[in-house]
Amino acid sequence: MTWQEREEQAAADLGMTQKQYRVLRMRTWPWWIVGSGRQVRTRLFKRQHGLCPLPYHQNSRLNGPCGDKDHVDHIRPRKEFVVEDLPILEAIKACWDDKNLQLVHQDCHKRKTKEQRNKLSIAQPR
Ligand SMILES: [Zn+2]
Structure with missing residues:
Protein backbone atom coordinates (compact mmCIF):
# COMPACT_ATOMS: atom_id res chain seq x y z
CA MET A 1 0.00 0.00 0.00
CA THR A 2 1.31 3.45 -0.86
CA TRP A 3 1.00 6.25 1.69
CA GLN A 4 -1.75 7.81 -0.46
CA GLU A 5 -3.76 4.59 -0.31
CA ARG A 6 -3.23 4.35 3.45
CA GLU A 7 -4.45 7.93 3.92
CA GLU A 8 -7.44 7.35 1.64
CA GLN A 9 -8.30 4.32 3.75
CA ALA A 10 -7.89 6.24 7.02
CA ALA A 11 -10.08 9.05 5.65
CA ALA A 12 -12.72 6.57 4.43
CA ASP A 13 -12.76 4.87 7.87
CA LEU A 14 -13.66 8.25 9.37
CA GLY A 15 -16.18 9.08 6.64
CA MET A 16 -14.06 11.98 5.40
CA THR A 17 -12.50 13.07 2.16
CA GLN A 18 -8.72 12.86 2.09
CA LYS A 19 -8.54 16.67 2.21
CA GLN A 20 -10.80 16.78 5.30
CA TYR A 21 -8.65 14.11 6.92
CA ARG A 22 -5.47 16.09 6.29
CA VAL A 23 -7.02 19.33 7.56
CA LEU A 24 -8.05 17.54 10.75
CA ARG A 25 -4.60 16.03 11.24
CA MET A 26 -2.81 19.33 10.63
CA ARG A 27 -5.10 21.10 13.10
CA THR A 28 -4.52 18.61 15.89
CA TRP A 29 -1.74 19.69 18.26
CA PRO A 30 0.83 16.86 17.77
CA TRP A 31 1.67 16.51 21.47
CA TRP A 32 3.21 13.08 20.90
CA ILE A 33 5.85 14.75 18.71
CA VAL A 34 6.35 18.29 20.05
CA GLY A 35 5.19 18.00 23.66
CA SER A 36 2.52 20.00 25.46
CA GLY A 37 1.60 23.59 24.71
CA ARG A 38 3.49 24.73 27.75
CA GLN A 39 6.63 22.81 26.75
CA VAL A 40 6.56 24.26 23.24
CA ARG A 41 5.91 27.81 24.54
CA THR A 42 8.80 27.44 26.98
CA ARG A 43 11.20 26.36 24.21
CA LEU A 44 10.14 29.21 21.91
CA PHE A 45 10.21 31.80 24.71
CA LYS A 46 13.83 30.88 25.53
CA ARG A 47 14.91 30.79 21.88
CA GLN A 48 13.38 34.24 21.27
CA HIS A 49 14.81 35.67 24.50
CA GLY A 50 11.27 36.54 25.54
CA TYR A 56 4.26 45.55 14.58
CA HIS A 57 6.47 46.97 17.33
CA GLN A 58 10.12 46.95 18.33
CA ASN A 59 11.44 44.18 20.57
CA SER A 60 8.30 43.97 22.62
CA ARG A 61 8.38 41.48 25.49
CA LEU A 62 6.06 38.49 25.53
CA ASN A 63 3.93 37.66 28.56
CA GLY A 64 5.74 34.37 29.19
CA PRO A 65 5.40 30.65 28.53
CA CYS A 66 2.80 30.07 31.25
CA GLY A 67 -0.83 30.68 30.45
CA ASP A 68 -2.13 31.31 26.98
CA LYS A 69 -1.68 35.06 26.55
CA ASP A 70 0.99 34.42 23.91
CA HIS A 71 0.13 32.40 20.84
CA VAL A 72 2.12 29.76 18.97
CA ASP A 73 2.18 30.94 15.35
CA HIS A 74 3.04 28.84 12.28
CA ILE A 75 5.50 30.85 10.20
CA ARG A 76 4.47 28.90 7.10
CA PRO A 77 0.71 28.46 7.50
CA ARG A 78 -0.75 25.05 8.24
CA LYS A 79 -3.02 25.11 5.24
CA GLU A 80 0.01 24.95 2.94
CA PHE A 81 0.99 21.63 4.48
CA VAL A 82 -2.49 20.21 3.92
CA VAL A 83 -1.92 20.25 0.16
CA GLU A 84 1.79 19.39 0.33
CA ASP A 85 2.56 16.12 -1.44
CA LEU A 86 3.98 14.46 1.65
CA PRO A 87 2.79 11.56 3.81
CA ILE A 88 0.76 12.99 6.69
CA LEU A 89 3.40 12.27 9.34
CA GLU A 90 6.07 14.06 7.30
CA ALA A 91 3.73 17.00 6.76
CA ILE A 92 2.96 17.19 10.51
CA LYS A 93 6.67 17.05 11.39
CA ALA A 94 7.55 19.82 8.91
CA CYS A 95 4.62 22.03 9.88
CA TRP A 96 5.13 21.64 13.64
CA ASP A 97 8.93 21.72 13.62
CA ASP A 98 10.22 24.33 16.09
CA LYS A 99 11.78 26.10 13.09
CA ASN A 100 8.28 26.73 11.71
CA LEU A 101 6.91 27.97 15.04
CA GLN A 102 7.21 31.30 16.82
CA LEU A 103 5.70 32.65 20.00
CA VAL A 104 3.83 35.90 19.41
CA HIS A 105 1.47 38.27 21.22
CA GLN A 106 -2.18 37.38 20.92
CA ASP A 107 -2.96 40.75 19.28
CA CYS A 108 -0.01 40.46 16.87
CA HIS A 109 -1.18 36.98 15.91
CA LYS A 110 -4.68 38.25 15.14
CA ARG A 111 -3.22 41.05 13.07
CA LYS A 112 -0.92 38.71 11.11
CA THR A 113 -3.78 36.28 10.44
CA LYS A 114 -5.98 39.12 9.24
CA GLU A 115 -3.26 40.45 6.93
CA GLN A 116 -2.64 36.98 5.51
CA ARG A 117 -6.34 36.64 4.88
CA ASN A 118 -6.34 39.99 3.08
CA LYS A 119 -3.18 38.99 1.22
CA LEU A 120 -1.45 42.15 2.42
CA SER A 121 2.11 42.27 3.70
CA ILE A 122 2.86 38.98 5.41
CA ALA A 123 5.19 39.00 8.40
CA GLN A 124 8.41 37.31 7.41
CA PRO A 125 10.16 34.81 9.66
CA ARG A 126 13.57 35.79 11.02
ZN1 LIG B 1 3.96 41.19 19.28
Whole structure:
Protein backbone atom coordinates (compact mmCIF):
# COMPACT_ATOMS: atom_id res chain seq x y z
CA MET A 1 0.00 0.00 0.00
CA THR A 2 1.31 3.45 -0.86
CA TRP A 3 1.00 6.25 1.69
CA GLN A 4 -1.75 7.81 -0.46
CA GLU A 5 -3.76 4.59 -0.31
CA ARG A 6 -3.23 4.35 3.45
CA GLU A 7 -4.45 7.93 3.92
CA GLU A 8 -7.44 7.35 1.64
CA GLN A 9 -8.30 4.32 3.75
CA ALA A 10 -7.89 6.24 7.02
CA ALA A 11 -10.08 9.05 5.65
CA ALA A 12 -12.72 6.57 4.43
CA ASP A 13 -12.76 4.87 7.87
CA LEU A 14 -13.66 8.25 9.37
CA GLY A 15 -16.18 9.08 6.64
CA MET A 16 -14.06 11.98 5.40
CA THR A 17 -12.50 13.07 2.16
CA GLN A 18 -8.72 12.86 2.09
CA LYS A 19 -8.54 16.67 2.21
CA GLN A 20 -10.80 16.78 5.30
CA TYR A 21 -8.65 14.11 6.92
CA ARG A 22 -5.47 16.09 6.29
CA VAL A 23 -7.02 19.33 7.56
CA LEU A 24 -8.05 17.54 10.75
CA ARG A 25 -4.60 16.03 11.24
CA MET A 26 -2.81 19.33 10.63
CA ARG A 27 -5.10 21.10 13.10
CA THR A 28 -4.52 18.61 15.89
CA TRP A 29 -1.74 19.69 18.26
CA PRO A 30 0.83 16.86 17.77
CA TRP A 31 1.67 16.51 21.47
CA TRP A 32 3.21 13.08 20.90
CA ILE A 33 5.85 14.75 18.71
CA VAL A 34 6.35 18.29 20.05
CA GLY A 35 5.19 18.00 23.66
CA SER A 36 2.52 20.00 25.46
CA GLY A 37 1.60 23.59 24.71
CA ARG A 38 3.49 24.73 27.75
CA GLN A 39 6.63 22.81 26.75
CA VAL A 40 6.56 24.26 23.24
CA ARG A 41 5.91 27.81 24.54
CA THR A 42 8.80 27.44 26.98
CA ARG A 43 11.20 26.36 24.21
CA LEU A 44 10.14 29.21 21.91
CA PHE A 45 10.21 31.80 24.71
CA LYS A 46 13.83 30.88 25.53
CA ARG A 47 14.91 30.79 21.88
CA GLN A 48 13.38 34.24 21.27
CA HIS A 49 14.81 35.67 24.50
CA GLY A 50 11.27 36.54 25.54
CA LEU A 51 10.60 38.83 22.58
CA CYS A 52 7.78 38.85 20.02
CA PRO A 53 9.32 38.63 16.52
CA LEU A 54 6.44 40.19 14.59
CA PRO A 55 7.15 43.60 13.04
CA TYR A 56 4.26 45.55 14.58
CA HIS A 57 6.47 46.97 17.33
CA GLN A 58 10.12 46.95 18.33
CA ASN A 59 11.44 44.18 20.57
CA SER A 60 8.30 43.97 22.62
CA ARG A 61 8.38 41.48 25.49
CA LEU A 62 6.06 38.49 25.53
CA ASN A 63 3.93 37.66 28.56
CA GLY A 64 5.74 34.37 29.19
CA PRO A 65 5.40 30.65 28.53
CA CYS A 66 2.80 30.07 31.25
CA GLY A 67 -0.83 30.68 30.45
CA ASP A 68 -2.13 31.31 26.98
CA LYS A 69 -1.68 35.06 26.55
CA ASP A 70 0.99 34.42 23.91
CA HIS A 71 0.13 32.40 20.84
CA VAL A 72 2.12 29.76 18.97
CA ASP A 73 2.18 30.94 15.35
CA HIS A 74 3.04 28.84 12.28
CA ILE A 75 5.50 30.85 10.20
CA ARG A 76 4.47 28.90 7.10
CA PRO A 77 0.71 28.46 7.50
CA ARG A 78 -0.75 25.05 8.24
CA LYS A 79 -3.02 25.11 5.24
CA GLU A 80 0.01 24.95 2.94
CA PHE A 81 0.99 21.63 4.48
CA VAL A 82 -2.49 20.21 3.92
CA VAL A 83 -1.92 20.25 0.16
CA GLU A 84 1.79 19.39 0.33
CA ASP A 85 2.56 16.12 -1.44
CA LEU A 86 3.98 14.46 1.65
CA PRO A 87 2.79 11.56 3.81
CA ILE A 88 0.76 12.99 6.69
CA LEU A 89 3.40 12.27 9.34
CA GLU A 90 6.07 14.06 7.30
CA ALA A 91 3.73 17.00 6.76
CA ILE A 92 2.96 17.19 10.51
CA LYS A 93 6.67 17.05 11.39
CA ALA A 94 7.55 19.82 8.91
CA CYS A 95 4.62 22.03 9.88
CA TRP A 96 5.13 21.64 13.64
CA ASP A 97 8.93 21.72 13.62
CA ASP A 98 10.22 24.33 16.09
CA LYS A 99 11.78 26.10 13.09
CA ASN A 100 8.28 26.73 11.71
CA LEU A 101 6.91 27.97 15.04
CA GLN A 102 7.21 31.30 16.82
CA LEU A 103 5.70 32.65 20.00
CA VAL A 104 3.83 35.90 19.41
CA HIS A 105 1.47 38.27 21.22
CA GLN A 106 -2.18 37.38 20.92
CA ASP A 107 -2.96 40.75 19.28
CA CYS A 108 -0.01 40.46 16.87
CA HIS A 109 -1.18 36.98 15.91
CA LYS A 110 -4.68 38.25 15.14
CA ARG A 111 -3.22 41.05 13.07
CA LYS A 112 -0.92 38.71 11.11
CA THR A 113 -3.78 36.28 10.44
CA LYS A 114 -5.98 39.12 9.24
CA GLU A 115 -3.26 40.45 6.93
CA GLN A 116 -2.64 36.98 5.51
CA ARG A 117 -6.34 36.64 4.88
CA ASN A 118 -6.34 39.99 3.08
CA LYS A 119 -3.18 38.99 1.22
CA LEU A 120 -1.45 42.15 2.42
CA SER A 121 2.11 42.27 3.70
CA ILE A 122 2.86 38.98 5.41
CA ALA A 123 5.19 39.00 8.40
CA GLN A 124 8.41 37.31 7.41
CA PRO A 125 10.16 34.81 9.66
CA ARG A 126 13.57 35.79 11.02
ZN1 LIG B 1 3.96 41.19 19.28
